[in-house]
Amino acid sequence: DVKVTQSSRYLVKRTGEKVFLECVQDMDHENMFWYRQDPGLGLRLIYFSYDVKMKEKGDIPEGYSVSREKKERFSLILESASTNQTSMYLCASSFVFGTQYFGPGTRLLVL
Amino acid sequence: DAKTTQPPSMDCAEGRAANLPCNHSTISGNEYVYWYRQIHSQGPQYIIHGLKNNETNEMASLIITEDRKSSTLILPHATLRDTAVYYCIVRVVNTGTASKLTFGTGTRLQVTL
Numbered sequence: 001d002v003k004v005t006q007s008s009r010y011l012v013k014r015t016g017e018k019v020f021l022e023c024v025q026d027m028d029h030e031n032m033f034w035y036r037q038d039p040g041l042g043l044r045l046i047y048f049s050y051d052v053k054m055k056e057k058g059d060i061p062e063g064y065s066v067s068r069e070k071k072e073r074f075s076l077i078l079e080s081a082s083t084n085q086t087s088m089y090l091c092a093s094s095f096v097f098g099t100q101y102f103g104p105g106t107r108l109l110v111l
Numbered sequence: 112d113a114k115t116t117q118p119p120s121m122d123c124a125e126g127r128a129a130n131l132p133c134n135h136s137t138i139s140g141n142e143y144v145y146w147y148r149q150i151h152s153q154g155p156q157y158i159i160h161g162l163k164n165n166e167t168n169e170m171a172s173l174i175i176t177e178d179r180k181s182s183t184l185i186l187p188h189a190t191l192r193d194t195a196v197y198y199c200i201v202r203v204v205n206t207g208t209a210s211k212l213t214f215g216t217g218t219r220l221q222v223t224l
Binding site for chain 2: 004033037040042043045048058059090092099100101102103104105107
């Protein structure tokens with residue numbers, strides 16, 4: 001079975017803090033993705049990576065950065081958290097043309 | 112990617128078949144139909160996908176019309192654990208970098224006793 005894990009299920013941070021969200025997959029997938037999900041807006045792609053050290057912006061990259069130093073790990077970084085970044089964050093991975101498999105999600109609250 | 116249209120909600124009695132429709136009238140020849148579901152507060156779970164032939168796996172069956180403008184996801188014997196939001200997604204599997212998934216608002220399926 002494909003396993004995608006995320007470092008935290010729930011996270012509470014203060015405005016201005018630097019936040020790291022970690023995602024690990026165990027299927028040797030080339031592609032990894034970060035989405036955020038908000039009520040009424042569906043899933044929106046923040047960034048994705050198609051190889052180690054390679055990344056591309058998604059639809060809403062502002063305020064975020066990413067890091068992929070190893071194939072199995074993809075990190076999402078909020079450089080200075082703001083209240084409008086309160087959301088559910090979902091990581092996914094896939095082979096190059098394959099089905100995306102999602103992690104359990106991290107619900108982030110920025111106060 | 113083609114837009115999809117799904118009913119906002121459906122009910123199904125436990126043990127009966129749940130038939131979830133999806134319209135994708137602007138689908139292109141190289142676009143697949145994917146189905147995911149999301150149980151409350153969890154990440155989306157992949158169910159099934161197809162191009163033009165009907166597909167079946169251990170979770171569900173996918174019926175795609177001959178003109179490919181619509182499809183139906185069938186859960187043959189729904190249980191309470193199938194209560195979730197079901198998303199129909201049309202996706203190009205291209206030769207470039209990975210294509211994103213565009214989730215709409217989906218169908219909220221409520222399975223009842």
